[in-house]
Amino acid sequence: MLNEFWATASATYKTLVFGAMGLIAVGIILTIIGNTSHNQGLAVTSLFVIGLGLVLHVVARVVRGQQVRKSLKK
Structure with a gap:
């Protein structure tokens, strides 16, 4: 299972x-535009x-961790 993560x-x-x-990506583009x-x-x-993008990424990691934990219990 771990070999086929995605x-x-x-x-x-x-x-x-x-x-x-x-x-x-949008934040980085806005940073460049804002600074230039x-x-x-x-x-x-x-x-x-x-x-906000970083927080969303952490939420995704939590969701994936819960899914993996649930599948390992089966």
Whole structure:
């Protein structure tokens, strides 16, 4: 089972991971735009977007951990 980690992952986990990666990518792009245009508000907002992406990634890890634990008990 552990050899096929991504293949055995649920759709919920995959959605959470891709959503987290998307938010982090958007946050990085906003950081670059905010800093190159000297827009302090946009640069600070981008940090919250990156933080939300990181929190979503942690939630995905918890979901996956619970799924693996449940499948190992069977």
